[in-house]
Amino acid sequence: MTLLALSCTLIFVFITMFVSFWKRLGLEKSIAIGSIRAAVQLLAIGYVLQYVFQTEHVAFIILIIAIMTVVATWNASRRGAGLKGVFWRIALTIGVMEAFMILFLIGLNLIEPTPQYIIPLSGMTIGNAMIVSGLFTTSIKREVEASRGEIETLLSLGASGTQAMQGPMKRAVKFSMIPTIDSLKTVGLVQLPGMMTGMIIAGADPVEAVRYQLLILFSHTGSAAMTSMILSMLYQKLFFTPDARLRKIERS
Incomplete structure (x- = not known):
């Protein structure tokens, strides 16, 4: 793909910004900034990965994965404003899942232990x-706030924090x-x-592309389930005081 052809795709961004301006949605600035950031970030990581793939130094691989984990944790933990200790719990969960999935795939010889495989799959x-x-x-x-009366009733009847939070935790995992x-x-x-689409466009056999995509889908399904379940265990004490009373969640 030539640079000129790539530049022509900006017409979609301009159309979106025009519609936002026309409908007075006020999204033009966010769309423009987001598009510029995406281009800069992807170009930068492209050059970084080109260097890492050539050197294949393990320190660079670990550094990139660590940066990915910190940024992902920061972004997800913003949803937990008002809850102390959310950041390290999410960081621990993401770190454990990343290590488990990559070591599992390498251990079964499903992928090669090279940056070309490890970094994209880690991302x-x-x-x-x-x-x-x-x-x-x-x-x-949201579940804890909506079920506050139910949780406090169960606690008053002698239920433990884990028992009282069972319903909200199940609903949060499902969501x-x-x-x-x-x-x-x-x-x-x-x-x-x-x-799968990228492999097919690059000329790979569609069936082979499907096999790799199924590997990703199945591993992501398992990691998603384990991520939510691990968090459900790590979050138990977040909502209770040392004397087992339900905390008041601060508004963000």
Whole structure:
């Protein structure tokens, strides 16, 4: 793809900005800034990855994954404003899931232990865990506020914090899994995933591309479920005082 052809795709951004201006939505600035940031960030990471792929130094791989994890954690933890200790809980969960998934795939010889495989798959895994973490955090805050009377009643009747939070936690886990489950139901019928599409455009055999895409889908489904379940355990004490009373969640 030539630079001129790529530049022509900016017409879609301009159309969106025009519609926003026409309808007085006030999104023109956000769209412009977002488009510029996306271009700069992707070009920068493209040059960085080109260098890392050539050197294949493990320190660079670890550094890139660490940066991905910190940024993803920061973004997801913003959903938990008013809850102390959210950042490190999400960071721990994403870090554990990233390490587990990559070591699992390498251990079964499903991918080669090279930057070309590890970094892109890590990005997808961390991004998926970030989305699940953000959705879970948003949902559990809402569930606790909506079920405050029910939780306090159960506590007054002698239930433990874990028992009292069982209902809200289950609903939050289900809510955080909705995008993943919906994606599984519609993949191939409504959408062709990015990795599969990219491989096909690059000239790979469609069946081989499907196999790699299934590997990603299945691993992401498992990591999404485990991410929300780990968070449900780590979040238990966030909502209670040392004497087992339900905390008042600060408004963000």
